[in-house]
Amino acid sequence: MILMQAQDISLTRGGRKVVDAASLTLEAGRVMGLIGPNGAGKSTALRMLAGLLKPDYGHVRLQDRDIGRIGAEMRARQVAFIPQDGQKPPPMPVRALVALGRLPHGQAGERAAGHPAVEDALAATDMLELQNRPASHLSGGERARMNLARALATSTPVILADEPIAALDPAHALSMMQLFRVLAAQGKGIVVVLHDLALAARFCDELVLMHQGRVVRHGLPEQVLQDTIMGSVYGVTVKRIENAVIPWALCR
Structure with a gap:
């Protein structure tokens, strides 16, 4: 089953083609x-x-939709997107930040934090012991695992x-x-x-x-x-x- 398809996507920035007619399935x-x-x-x-980002040319299809x-x-x-680790996260507990992955499903606060998907994501990324630590106190590697946990909590294909x-x-x-x-x-x-x-x-x-x-x-x-x-x-x-x-x- 094809989940996503990019066809000849291109993007120019500063007069340079950063991506030039790239395709993948x-x-x-x-x-x-x-x-x-x-x-x-x-x-x-x-x-x-x-x-x-919107391509200058070409298109990306997600399950047959642009x-x-x-x-x-x-x-x-x-689609869950995990960016490169950038700015330091806010001083919220790790579980609360991971629970933000439930927002696209209309779930927030305690309801989201207690969702089984959040618990499973914390366990899968070895973050249960750190779930109450302020996210701003995490190391770079721990933040990477937290970001993955938040993506997993969204339950995307x-x-x-x-x-x-x-x-x-x-x-x-x-x-x-x-x-x-x-x-x-x-x-x-x-x-x-x-x-x-x-x-x-x-x-x-x-x-x-x-x-x-x-x-x-x-x-x-x-x-x-x-x-x-x-x-x-x-x-x-x-x-x-x-x-x-x-x-x-x-x-x-």
């Missing part, structure tokens, strides 16, 4: 990794998928996450990527911007490689992460070493 049950060097257009493309013609509240019930593991330690990075796989198994569609190519190869069903605003390769991880492509896009050579130390599984 997100299916239910899939984790799509959006990769590429800095300035490739990944975050801008993700914001267009979320309906937060996302630009869907009201903000209805869109928020269908589509989750768009912009570098969600950038501030996480190895254990929580693994945990978050494993959670994306669990969510996909439940039928959700996930698009996640990543710079960690090892985790992208391991946890994503497919990769979309962007460079200078364009999609230059889209396919299975082994089809995208080839030596020649790494050289032409990232400007690096690669070595594949069997005994490389890569965090692999959580200790129980």
Whole structure:
């Protein structure tokens, strides 16, 4: 089942095409990794998928409807967008901020805070022990997990996450990527911007490689992460070493 489709989306800023005729299709049950060097257009493309930026050309369809013609509240019930960690959050308890994910469903205050979706989201992101802490006192990694919890509390079929593991330690990075796989198994569609190519190869069903605003390769991880492509896009050579130390599984 196709959840979202972008067709030839383009956006120009300051006379430069930040995204240039990019196309992709997100299916239910899939984790799509959006990769590429800095300035490739990944975050801008993700914001267009979320309906937060309007393309100059092309269109984004959400379950056969133009996302630009869907009201903000209805869109928020269908698509959860997790931005890069930016401004420090207000000094509200973590649970209260996570409960804001219920607002698109018309739920607020104690009713929202006590909703099972909020409890499940806090548990899934390992935030139950921090639920009463002021969000302004969280570390960068803890804020990243809180932002994911708020997205999960919304119970949307589509989750768009912009570098969600950038501030996480190895254990929580693994945990978050494993959670994306669990969510996909439940039928959700996930698009996640990543710079960690090892985790992208391991946890994503497919990769979309962007460079200078364009999609230059889209396919299975082994089809995208080839030596020649790494050289032409990232400007690096690669070595594949069997005994490389890569965090692999959580200790129980």
